[in-house]
Amino acid sequence: MQAQTLYEKLWSSHVVHQEADGTALIYIDRHLVHEVTSPQAFEGLKLAGRKPWRIGSIVATADHNTPTDHWDLGIQDPVSRQQVETLDANIREVGSLAYFPFKDARQGIVHVIGPENGATLPGMTVVCGDSHTSTHGAFGCLAHGIGTSEVEHVLATQCLLQKKSKTMLVRVDGQLGRGVTAKDVVLAIIGRIGTAGGTGYAMEFGGSAIRALSMEGRMTICNMAIEAGARAGMVGVDETTIEYLKDRPFSPKGEQWEQAVDYWRSLHSDEGAEFDKVVELKAEDILPQVTWGTSPEMVTTVDGRVPDPAAVTDPVRREGIERALKYMGLAANTPITDIPVDQVFIGSCTNSRIEDLREAAAVAKGRTKAASVKRVLVVPGSGLVKRQAEAEGLHEVFLAAGFEWREPGCSMCLAMNADRLEPGERCASTSNRNFEGRQGAGGRTHLVSPAMAAAAAVTGRFTDVRAL
Amino acid sequence: MNPFTQLDGLVAPLDRANVDTDAIIPKQFLKSIKRSGFGPNAFDEWRYLDVGQPGQDNSTRPLNPDFVLNQTRYQGAQILLTRDNFGCGSSREHAPWALEDYGFRVLIGPSFADIFFNNSFKNGLLPIKLDAAEVDELFRQCEASVGYRLKVDLAAQTITRPDGRSIAFDIDPFRKECLLNGWDDIGLTLRHADKIRAFEDRRRAEHPYYFA
Ligand code: SF4
Numbered sequence: 001m002q003a004q005t006l007y008e009k010l011w012s013s014h015v016v017h018q019e020a021d022g023t024a025l026i027y028i029d030r031h032l033v034h035e036v037t038s039p040q041a042f043e044g045l046k047l048a049g050r051k052p053w054r055i056g057s058i059v060a061t062a063d064h065n066t067p068t069d070h071w072d073l074g075i076q077d078p079v080s081r082q083q084v085e086t087l088d089a090n091i092r093e094v095g096s097l098a099y100f101p102f103k104d105a106r107q108g109i110v111h112v113i114g115p116e117n118g119a120t121l122p123g124m125t126v127v128c129g130d131s132h133t134s135t136h137g138a139f140g141c142l143a144h145g146i147g148t149s150e151v152e153h154v155l156a157t158q159c160l161l162q163k164k165s166k167t168m169l170v171r172v173d174g175q176l177g178r179g180v181t182a183k184d185v186v187l188a189i190i191g192r193i194g195t196a197g198g199t200g201y202a203m204e205f206g207g208s209a210i211r212a213l214s215m216e217g218r219m220t221i222c223n224m225a226i227e228a229g230a231r232a233g234m235v236g237v238d239e240t241t242i243e244y245l246k247d248r249p250f251s252p253k254g255e256q257w258e259q260a261v262d263y264w265r266s267l268h269s270d271e272g273a274e275f276d277k278v279v280e281l282k283a284e285d286i287l288p289q290v291t292w293g294t295s296p297e298m299v300t301t302v303d304g305r306v307p308d309p310a311a312v313t314d315p316v317r318r319e320g321i322e323r324a325l326k327y328m329g330l331a332a333n334t335p336i337t338d339i340p341v342d343q344v345f346i347g348s349c350t351n352s353r354i355e356d357l358r359e360a361a362a363v364a365k366g367r368t369k370a371a372s373v374k375r376v377l378v379v380p381g382s383g384l385v386k387r388q389a390e391a392e393g394l395h396e397v398f399l400a401a402g403f404e405w406r407e408p409g410c411s412m413c414l415a416m417n418a419d420r421l422e423p424g425e426r427c428a429s430t431s432n433r434n435f436e437g438r439q440g441a442g443g444r445t446h447l448v449s450p451a452m453a454a455a456a457a458v459t460g461r462f463t464d465v466r467a468l
Numbered sequence: 469m470n471p472f473t474q475l476d477g478l479v480a481p482l483d484r485a486n487v488d489t490d491a492i493i494p495k496q497f498l499k500s501i502k503r504s505g506f507g508p509n510a511f512d513e514w515r516y517l518d519v520g521q522p523g524q525d526n527s528t529r530p531l532n533p534d535f536v537l538n539q540t541r542y543q544g545a546q547i548l549l550t551r552d553n554f555g556c557g558s559s560r561e562h563a564p565w566a567l568e569d570y571g572f573r574v575l576i577g578p579s580f581a582d583i584f585f586n587n588s589f590k591n592g593l594l595p596i597k598l599d600a601a602e603v604d605e606l607f608r609q610c611e612a613s614v615g616y617r618l619k620v621d622l623a624a625q626t627i628t629r630p631d632g633r634s635i636a637f638d639i640d641p642f643r644k645e646c647l648l649n650g651w652d653d654i655g656l657t658l659r660h661a662d663k664i665r666a667f668e669d670r671r672r673a674e675h676p677y678y679f680a
Pocket of ligand 1: 110111348431
């Protein structure tokens with residue numbers, strides 16, 4: 001048989017029907033649901049008098065609008081509360097495999113709870129009305145974000161209309177240096193290929209540096225595949241994947257586990273499989289990254305400088321840089337380590353898992369927040385992550401350093417709840433988007449790894465974590 | 469969904485690359501549980517001088533005179549010229565809802581983000597990809613002449629400029645058919661319900677652990 005890529009294997013095992021022009025109906029195994037992109041879909045379903053096709057595929061949680069402190073007070077913002085209550089009512093009416101509502105011990109960011117509960121499994125198709133669904137591809141599954149019309153479509157038909165993507169392999173070989181994390185790898189990839197570099201592709205991450213990463217690290221990388229323009233990111237299954245999934249609540253058990261693992265071991269690109277495009281990076285060349293602009297591709301290394309638009313010849317690019325620098329309040333050629341921060345956010349579906357918190361805590365340990373930093377928010381990705389971190393005493397490290405230890409949720413990743421930047425405030429953030437206004441109108445976001453965020457918190461400016 | 473066949477519409481130019489969905493509709497408006505009413509908040513942060521909140525009376529807010537869509541000459545525009553990677557960022561369908569509610573029916577640009585592109589079709593919005601040089605020329609013409617209009621004919625797959633030049637565009641035949649007829653994807657898919665059921669039964673037998 002011809003050598004196949006992982007994407008081709010996942011694709012061909014889910015085609016229900018194909019039109020002459022290549023549009024295919026793809027069967028969906030797992031449907032993750034959150035409160036922001038689902039109300040209109042449930043409403044549409046009801047209005048059309050349709051029933052959900054397979055409620056056992058649905059795993060739901062409330063994450064975007066939930067507050068991260070004073071849970072005893074409930075959700076103060078009436079509009080946010082209505083959205084969360086609408087999800088409660090919809091799931092109650094329709095049913096689901098699992099629902100982790102606001103305040104549930106297992107509630108959390110949808111892309112954190114899927115994997116940690118074993119609801120995301122290799123070989124699946126996973127969708128959610130959320131672009132960072134690419135995260136789940138770390139498990140050797142085909143996972144991508146969909147719009148609300150598609151949420152409704154999946155609810156009603158268990159299928160999605162899709163065209164096959166082209167394939168791209170991003171190979172990172174070698175060994176990452178000390179203090180260099182998965183976040184730095186993916187920012188370096190985006191810096192290389194640009195935010196539209198992966199448009200139209202399903203992006204597989206491979207190479208020895210990727211293989212050496214934990215599942216948390218792989219999720220961080222796949223999470224940001226969408227920031228490189230690819231709807232789906234993925235990593236082939238190996239022992240790390242299987243080890244992670246063993247004994248998770250929804251992972252198969254007993255004989256079914258053996259059967260599943262047998263199949264899962266085939267879920268990687270075959271030797272010699274051909275990709276439409278291959279991009280290669282050397283792990284040794286990757287340094288800690290910091291974004292300086294308003295798009296994730298506007299990134300440089302911690303020892304770098306803010307670029308000078310005057311040195312750019314392409315007028316569209318030059319204007320883009322000028323606009324970004326104006327928004328970010330930065331002068332050309334400023335060394336990155338001269339940039340002070342007002343707030344620090346450690347959280348989001350990119351970097352809120354236990355390993356991320358451990359990395360941040362390792363830097364924070366024995367140090368304290370710089371006096372010039374107004375606030376450092378540490379927001380675990382889920383209730384389970386929170387409990388684990390507390391069992392390891394990480395929360396005490398954060399609290400001793402003057403950081404705030406919060407309840408799980410999306411929080412200041414997109415500032416739909418009360419956690420946000422004030423206009424002009426500058427933030428070192430472990431999230432995935434530095435768009436204008438993302439963390440609050442007028443707020444200025446710099447994307448970094450958890451360790452780099454903690455380093456900024458204790459020094460008050462961007463600091464090379466390797467020199468601390 | 470409203471069918472789309474032909475449009476002779478006023479054109480507005482939005483001359484920046486990487487316009488993301490947060491810019492098209494800022495997140496505070498995502499809290500709505502409705503599909504409509506997002507138009508007055510399309511491009512909210514660029515369009516107004518204050519910070520918008522859901523449920524506000526937008527007609528009394530201070531407009532940003534520097535934002536291109538606020539210029540008198542572009543009022544009532546139904547066609548938006550865009551640059552590279554328009555609609556990047558989140559999968560929120562609120563972005564095409566906001567553009568559609570604002571009054572746009574056609575977007576023309578060199579490239580669009582995948583999810584946004586897909587979402588647009590499902591909401592009767594037609595995104596058209598053209599060569600960067602072709603888009604450049606449209607920007608130039610549009611900015612040079614007040615009241616610049618284009619004719620878009622979906623069946624013929626052409627855009628006709630005021631100078632008579634006709635530009636052909638590509639569109640996936642299935643999407644074209646759906647848009648021309650205003651067809652609902654779900655109804656179309658459910659014609660294959662038997663096939664879906666058969667596929668599902670087979671999958672359940674082969675991989676029972678996905679159906680726990
Ligand atoms: S953490 Fe941020 S990126 Fe992730 S799902 Fe929540 S809002 Fe989206």
